[in-house]
Amino acid sequence: MKKIIAGLMVAAAMLTFGCSGRNAAFGVxxxxxxxxxxxVIKTTKEDVTAKMKELKEQMDKDMAGKQGEEASKIAEDYSAKAQLVQSEAQNKLKASLDTALNQVAKEKNLGAIMIKEAVPQGGTDVTKEVIEKMK
Known part of the structure; x- marks a missing residue:
């Protein structure tokens, strides 16, 4: 999940920065x-953990006494449900991060916001503001 968020953020920053002009101020x-x-990240992780636990308990009940193809089918169904839960959580976090980044960039008149670790020097640190705006 971390790599996906980081990759999306770098791509968005590169597009924004590239379209804003060479001398645009940027944030990190x-x-x-x-x-x-x-x-929001803490609560989302807690929600995912709780939903996964519920799915596991339900799957264990449904698998009781089942074998072979029937058990395999049940496992596949619950695997798909687990992937859906994770996907929904990632989408929620991405939307929250995108909204926060856009708001901070607009408020601070920044051409782009990039990941701090990817920028050797410069940029305005907006980490605190992004954390506050994530919902």
């Missing part, structure tokens, strides 16, 4: 700090 965000401090 520490994604590690965002991942550890943003409340």
């Amino acid at each position: 965000v520490d994604m590690r700090k965002v991942e550890t401090e943003a409340a």
Whole structure:
């Protein structure tokens, strides 16, 4: 999930920065700090964990006494449900991050916001503002 968010953020920053002009001011965000401090990420992880636990318990009940193809089919169904839960969580986090980044960029008049670790120097650190705006 971290790699997906980071990759999407770099791509969005590159597109925005490339379209804004060469001398545009840019921001940087520490994604590690965002991942550890943003409340929406913590609650989403907790929700995913709880839903996965429920799915596992339900699957165990449905698998009781089942064997062979029937058990395999049940396992596939629950695997698909688990993937859907994770996908929905990733989409929620991506939307939250995108919204926060856009708001901060607009408020601070920044041409782009890039991942801090990918920028050797320069840029305005907007990590705190992004964390506050993620919902």
